Amino acid sequence: MKSRRPAKPDNGIPGKRPAPGARARTDQQKKDVRENLIAVGRHLFAIDDPSGVSLRRIAAESGYSPGTIYQYFRDQHDLFIAIREQDMSRVVTSLERIGQRTPDPVQRLRSVFLAAVRHWLKYPEEFRVLFSMRPEQSIKAGRPPFGRSAVVVRSYELYRKLVDDLFATYPSPPCSPRLATDTVIAATHGIVAFTLHTHTLEWSNQIRMAEEVLDALISTWSRNSR
Template sequence: MTKRLAPGSIRTRAKTLEDKAQVRKAFIAAGRKLLADQPRGEVSLRRIAAEAGYTPGTIYQYFPDYQALLFSIREIDLQAATERFEALASAIDDPVVRVRALAKGSAKYWLQHPGQFDVLFSRPPSKDTTPDQHLIFGRSPVVQRALKIYHAAVDDLFRTLPSSKISSRLAADTLIATTYGIVAFPRGTHTMRWSNHYRMVECAIDALVDSWLHSAHVVDHDASKNPIAHEKS
């Protein structure tokens, strides 16, 4: 792990590929820390360089601008979270249990990593693109990979239902918004007294999944009583 130098001290120039990788990590760690402390505004590269213990000119050798550094921080943090969520989902066979565990597990992960959550999800909209300026972060491969976990889990659950009033995509989007919204909203209103955040997530996820299961059986029961109407629908 790269140690931060005392204020006023400057690191020497990296020479090997390993040294350069460590310098890049130092800038990312410093940027993540400062951005978490100031979630609603930008932090200058000069300030991030000073936090990491380097001259301002050095950071521009690794990141051409603020957006490039922000993209890298988000990409690394979401990649780590996505790998955890994939492992969680793949370890459970029952589709209903899997969906519940995935949503609750992801909420617990972000509640344990609040700084990363804020940098990823709580910042105001911006032109957050890749360093080559061609790809918006929200459409990047790591975001699509993360979304795929939820979509696949909900798709598997809906395949077990006899029928449904909503699409599995709508259900998955609602699951994601509910889970992440409960993590985010109390953080944005921290002066209010909230119940335990994780218990709030558990309550909402269980109610949501239970509503899908109940609705599917109600629809199937109604259709069985009126097969003609079911065929027309």
């Protein structure tokens, strides 16, 4: 079953505002409250300076009292990590499924990375919150960094396996698998980041750009493996 994303009401803020005086009593109602807070938090973190986005503001924009949000998140960092974990987990699950149904190693690598580019272009707010924050905005003393979380490790392992499976078809490795993995991640994500942050320029189709990068890398690896 596909997860539902909160709809955007007329004011442009994602999520569904609760009825006045509404109180979450059932597990589903509590889940809905948490999802609404995450949706609004994601939106505000993406469009404003995160350092100026307080939990009180997120609660107010969501239609809840300030005390409500603290029942779900300890502080801004706690909410920030919850948003990133949810968004990263969703896309990694989708990419894993694509990889599982694509038997050819070359097409598997192309299909997964192109699907990632399409996803981030479709959901730019998710991309900004996941990849465009300054370190000081997302790191909290005494807490593990998001880059070492289970979902990030899982995503990197997926990308590394795509490269390992492709390199296994070559007579010899054309370069370090770690270098190849890091390169293809940075190249494809860079296309998304650069075109999103310089949106006033007229860019070529981003999917075609990603295809050119992937095909060039795969061609180079194949040639250097001989």
